C-alpha cells in the first residue's frame with residue numbers, strides 16, 4: 255500500500271487515527287523533522303497552555319532479589335546472592351522523610367520478584383507508610399510484580415489488587431512491559447514473569463479497580479519496528495477500553511552489565527520513537543521524556559518531539575544505573591531545561607493534577623548533583639522485621655533463622 | 663512542513679557560500695528548534711553533503727606514554743597531547759618523546775592555544791617555533807573567546823597548524839553576535855576552516871542545555887557556510903548529543919578515542935558504534951577517518 259506524508263499529515267491534523275501500516279511507514283520513512291513537527295503539533299493540541307509538568311518523587315527499589323532473571327536486566331541478584339538486599343521499613347521511612355523535605359509527594363516503589371517476601375509484607379509496608387504519612391502517595395508494583403504476588407499467594411489478580419488498595423496502593427507504574435509481543439518476551443526471558451496478555455490484563459484489572467496507571471516500552475533489544483508499533487497499538491486498544499493510563503514512557507534498552515549485552519539504540523532513534531508514539535497513542539494525554547536514559551540534553555529535546563512531561567526528579571535510581579547510565583537532574587535542572595525550551599514548568603501528581611510552581615522557588619532547597627542509591631555500598635544488613643514473614647526458599651529460611659537467633 | 667520563502671532564499675545564499683546578514687540571522691534565530699534544525703540540515707546537505715568525518719584520537723596519558731602506547735595509536739588519525747607541563751623544557755621534552763614513540767605517519771597535535779598562552783613559561787613565537795622543531799604538527803584548537811586572530815596567525819607563522827576554532831565558555835547571550843564574531847574572526851584569519859561551537863568548559867551544576875547546544879550548531883552551520891566543517895567533540899558531548907548535533911548541521915566528530923576504555927563509560931566507543939550513530943542519523947560516514 256502506498257502512503258504519502260501529505261495525506262497522513264492531513265489525517266492527523268483532522269484528528270484521524272493511524273493504523274499499523276501507516277504508523278510503520280512513518281516510523282521507517284518519514285524524515286525526523288517531519289515526525290518531530292507532527293508530534294510537536296499533537297502535543298500542542300493536547301497541551302495548548304505551554305506547560306511542561308514533572309513530579310517530585312523518589313524511585314525506590316525495595317529489593318533487588320529476583321527470580322525472573324530477565325536477560326536485559328543488570329539490577330537483579332539471585333536468591334542468596336551476597337549483594338541481594340531487602341530494604342527495612344525504617345530505611346523506607348527515612349527515604350520518605352528525605353523525599354518530603356524536597357517537596358516530594360510519592361514513592362515509585364518497585365523491586366525484584368523476591369520469593370521470600372509474601373503479600374503480607376507488602377500490605378504491612380503500605381499500611382505502615384500510610385499511617386505515618388497519610389497523604390503521601392504509593393505508585394507501586396508493576397504488573398509483573400502484581401502477577402508474582404498473585405502466583406505466590408494463589409490469589410487472583412483482582413484480589414491481590416484489592417488487598418493492596420486496601421493497604422494503601424494509589425496507582426500502578428507501567429514497568430515490566432518491555433515489548434508486549436510474546437516472541438520478544440520469550441527471547442528476553444521475561445515471558446514467564448508476564449506474557450503480553452498477562453501484563454495487559456493486570457492493567458485492565460487495575461483500571462477496573464479504579465487505579466490509574468502508566469504504560470512503558472523498553473525498545474532496542476530483539477524486537478522489530480513492527481513489534482514496537484504492535485506494542486503501542488495494544489496499549490492504545492486498552493486505553494480505548496478503560497481510559498486508565500495517565501502517561502506513556504519509552505526508553506532504550508541499557509545494555510551494560512546485562513547478560514544480553516549488545517549496544518544501545520541511538521538518541522535519534524529515541525526521538526523518532528517518542529514522536530511516533532505521540533502520533534500513534536492518540537488517546538494518551540501525557541508522554542514523558544526519559545532523561546534518565548537519554549541524558550538531560552536529549553531529555554530536553556524530547557519536548558520538541560512530543561513529550562509534555564519531564565517525568566520525575568527521581569532523587570534515587572538503581573536500575574538504569576546498574577546498566578551503565580548515571581544521569582542526574584534535580585528540580586532546578588529540570589525546570590531550567592523546561593523553561594529554556596520555552597515552556598512553563600509545573601509540579602504535578604501521578605494523576606497529573608497540577609501542584610503549582612517549582613518547589614525550589616517556594617522554599618530553600620539544596621542542589622542534588624547525583625542520584626542516591628538504594629543503600630550505601632557494603633551495607634548488607636537484613637531488616638529485623640523480616641523474621642515476621644515466612645520465607646519460601648531455603649536461603650531465605652536460613653537468613654530468617656539468623657535474624658531470629660542473632661549471634662551474641 | 664514546507665520551507666518558508668525566507669528559508670529558501672537563505673538556503674540559496676548559503677549554497678553560494680555567502681554569510682548571512684545580521685538581520686537574516688536574527689530572523690532564523692527566532693525559528694523554533696525543529697524549523698531551525700531542518701534549515702540547518704538542508705544547508706549542510708547542500709553545502710557540505712551528507713557525509714560525516716570522524717577524527718580518531720590517541721590521547722597521551724597524563725602519566726606519560728608506556729608499553730601500551732603502540733596499541734593505543736592503532737587506528738588513530740592523530741596523537742594528541744592535552745595536558746601541559748609546568749615548564750618549557752618539560753613541554754618540549756614531552757613533545758619530543760611522544761614524537762619519537764609514535765609512528766611517523768601519525769601527526770602529533772597538542773594543547774590549545776589558550777592553554778599555551780596561559781602557561782607561565784610561554785613567551786609567544788619563539789616557543790611556538792621550538793614546539794614545531796620538537797615535532798609538533800599543530801595546536802589542537804584556539805578558543806575564539808580567548809585568543810585573537812593575530813595570535814592564531816602567529817601559530818601558522820611559527821610553522822604549526824591550528825586544528826580548529828573552538829569556544830571556551832558557553833555562549834549565554836546572543837547567538838547572532840556569536841556567529842558575527844566568528845565571521846569577523848574568519849575574515850581576519852581564514853586559514854582555520856573548522857569550528858567547534860560548543861563550549862569546552864561547562865559548569866557542572868548548570869550545563870548548557872540540549873536546545874542551546876543544537877541551536878548553536880545550527881546557527882553556525884547556517885551562518886558560516888564557507889566553513890569546511892562544523893565540529894562536535896564526541897568524547898566531551900557523548901554519543902547522544904553528538905549524534906543529534908549531526909542532524910542540526912555538524913559534519914565532523916572530533917576526539918573519538920582509539921581506546922575502548924571502560925573508564926570513559928558511555929563515551930567509550932568503537933568506530934563501528936560511531937558509524938552506527940552516523941547512519942542512524944540519516945547521514946553517511948566518510949569513507950575514511952580524517953587523517954589531515
Ligand code: SF4
Nearest residue numbers: 320322323324327330
Ligand atoms: S527486570 Fe525486574 S523482573 Fe526482570 S530480572 Fe530485573 S528485577 Fe527481575
